[in-house]
Ligand SMILES: *[C@@H]1O[C@H](CO)[C@@H](O)[C@H](O)[C@H]1NC(C)=O
Ligand SMILES: *[C@@H]1O[C@H](CO)[C@@H](O)[C@H](O)[C@H]1NC(C)=O
Ligand SMILES: *[C@@H]1O[C@H](CO)[C@@H](O)[C@H](O)[C@H]1NC(C)=O
């Protein structure tokens with residue numbers, strides 16, 4: 001069978017060619033005041049500025065005057081662009097403001113059962129996510145809050161765009177099934193349902209109905225119970241969630257016949273298939289996702305869809321399947337989904353899959369809470385779950401997120417807006433403040449999860465660095481600023497190579513570097529999910545590890561004898577930080593002694609390599625980066641880094657100049673031994689790599705160059721210094737740090753002498 005475009009092409013290229021959507025964020029609110037144009041180069045708070053409650057109160061009062069903080073969304077990375085400005089009155093520490101004007105806050109839910117049970121739903125509709133008491137006050141909150149105003153407008157715009165499109169066309173995408181179909185339909189049904197409720201215009205109900213009829217029609221999938229593709233159960237989960245919202249939010253508008261049709265579709269194509277899946281959750285057939293060991297997005301998305309659909313039709317369907325389903329989904333999600341967050345807050349799959357997992361988790365938690373009065377432990381049974389927003393925020397660099405492992409399929413209805421629910425529930429206002437500026441914030445869930453009493457700036461007093469220490473997910477994040485799109489950012493990982501739902505790579509020591517508004521060292525992301533054996537296992541001999549993008553040679557790390565790293569690896573880590581926090585201003589220059597380092601012992605990931613310590617650190621007030629490898633090996637060694645830059649290696653073979661657009665970064669080997677030789681090559685498998693499965697090929701990596709440093713066997717200290725060529729920084733201002741063994745690194749060990 002002929003292969004279609006790879007996932008990488010489908011996902012990667014559109015990101016590269018997105019048109020500028022600047023002004024979308026800023027433009028809608030024409031009344032942005034100029035009170036925030038008081039640009040300053042100091043990160044310090046102005047003298048006599050209010051603190052605590054007084055500051056929060058004044059920040060809340062300024063809300064409409066200031067409007068939305070970012071002025072635009074970066075067209076390449078879709079990250080917010082902040083103005084260079086100090087506004088000590090508004091950019092205060094993140095806080096909720098409970099004594100705020102009550103017209104700016106959600107009222108308490110009148111449905112407060114004293115002993116909630118999942119089979120007893122609230123008396124009124126909607127039940128799911130947005131009960132009627134919230135719709136009643138929403139127009140007032142929209143008028144009072146610039147973010148809600150922006151999002152409401154954007155959702156109307158999006159719904160208007162979808163309105164004139166034909167219903168989603170059925171497309172079976174191999175092993176990815178009809179997941180894109182399901183998520184696009186869910187996205188549309190949410191938007192149509194929202195706009196109907198905000199306008200009472202039944203044209204939106206009619207349009208939702210045509211989308212529903214399409215998704216159960218004779219031209220959509222096979223005409224039997226497998227129409228929603230239960231063999232790839234995520235698809236069923238997302239269809240169920242979309243149908244549940246349409247059924248519930250448009251309940252008063254549906255005729256009895258329409259309700260019967262939606263219910264019977266949910267039961268035939270959704271819940272009945274769920275019962276079959278649970279009966280096979282021991283790994284056979286297609287119910288593997290229901291097992292307690294599936295601590296990842298599949299468990300979240302599938303259980304959520306079945307749960308939302310059950311809650312939506314509860315009472316109207318009396319067959320018992322609703323109760324039977326909820327009896328299965330809730331324990332499964334508490335065991336699997338809720339445990340996908342490790343002790344340090346990391347999502348155990350990857351950064352990309354955090355989005356899919358938390359969308360399902362947040363929808364399920366919120367739906368049970370609103371429909372029945374409790375989340376039954378989804379939010380709190382894993383006491384670390386609330387830290388997942390820290391994981392998400394620190395994974396975002398100014399050149400997109402730390403994209404280790406698979407970067408996942410198209411998003412559609414999947415967003416980072418669980419941050420609103422989590423920020424509120426776990427008392428992390430910075431999660432909300434961070435997410436409200438993001439490009440994917442405008443969608444119906446945000447309208448109900450956002451707490452408009454939040455005030456401040458997420459970056460105020462936020463540490464520049466964070467280290468994640470769970471043995472499964474050790475990684476580090478360090479930066480020079482939270483608000484400067486040109487900031488320096490480096491993230492590096494170790495962690496176990498198994499236990500990530502087969503979404504990881506053999507990538508101990510892998511890193512990304514952002515500076516000057518672009519990514520200089522990056523990851524290649526997913527290979528083709530349809531390739532033979534791609535998800536077969538994470539054992540050492542898995543077919544997955546034959547594909548270049550999953551092999552160690554496809555990562556930014558060191559190879560010994562060109563071999564893959566060992567899946568039994570158990571790295572250890574060490575780190576320290578000056579603890580620098582950004583101040584209120586978006587303009588921030590770290591002090592010259594501001595630094596951080598992270599080191600890892602990854603020798604257990606290698607044969608023939610008794611010692612291997614890799615370290616990364618910020619140098620010279622976070623303007624330069626040093627990556628050092630202290631390694632002893634009896635095999636030949638090769639340092640590798642993947643970059644989109646064009647690379648010119650100096651004839652000496654010890655330094656290189658990297659260029660992206662008009663920006664330049666130089667990298668240099670410090671104290672090189674004579675065998676250390678820098679060169680460049682293509683991002684593709686070695687000629688003598690083990691063969692790919694029959695008929696398979698690696699994806700091309702267009703535009704990507706590998707910078708290599710070859711070293712002979714022996715004991716080496718390879719020190720690579722990265723110097724982004726900052727505008728206005730004199731050559732003499734760059735420092736050459738001293739040579740210090742990784743094991744002896746301290747905060748002060750690399751101070752200029
Ligand atoms: C609450 O709203 C009233 C009327 O809009 C306004 O006068 C008052 O200052 C507000 N209080 C706070 C704390 O913002
Ligand atoms: C929501 O946005 C639409 C479209 O811009 C607008 O017509 C409507 O008045 C807004 N709703 C509120 C409550 O402001
Ligand atoms: C919604 O509309 C905004 C503004 O036009 C656009 O940037 C965004 O991509 C749309 N989102 C979706 C999911 O269609």
Ligand SMILES: *[C@@H]1O[C@H](CO)[C@@H](O)[C@H](O)[C@H]1NC(C)=O
Nearest residue numbers: 136139196197198199200201
């Ligand atoms: C829509 O109808 C409901 C119920 O009759 C009413 O409470 C609400 O104000 C109406 N909304 C609009 C925008 O007309």
Ligand SMILES: *[C@@H]1O[C@H](CO)[C@@H](O)[C@H](O)[C@H]1NC(C)=O
Nearest residue numbers: 221222223224225226227228
């Ligand atoms: C459903 O129909 C499809 C397409 O005709 C067929 O391949 C599949 O085996 C059928 N499934 C069942 C359970 O009958």
Ligand SMILES: *[C@@H]1O[C@H](CO)[C@@H](O)[C@H](O)[C@H]1NC(C)=O
Nearest residue numbers: 320321322323324325327328
């Ligand atoms: C739900 O589970 C409980 C406890 O296992 C059991 O007693 C009850 O019969 C189940 N209900 C349904 C509808 O399956």
Ligand SMILES: *[C@@H]1O[C@H](CO)[C@@H](O)[C@H](O)[C@H]1NC(C)=O
Nearest residue numbers: 519520521522523642643644
């Ligand atoms: C190349 O650029 C794309 C788009 O920004 C990015 O996703 C990718 O990670 C970059 N690749 C490398 C190797 O830096």
Ligand SMILES: *[C@@H]1O[C@H](CO)[C@@H](O)[C@H](O)[C@H]1NC(C)=O
Nearest residue numbers: 575576577578746747748749
């Ligand atoms: C971090 O560095 C500081 C300053 O040198 C030192 O006092 C502290 O003990 C270090 N922390 C750790 C955990 O090593």
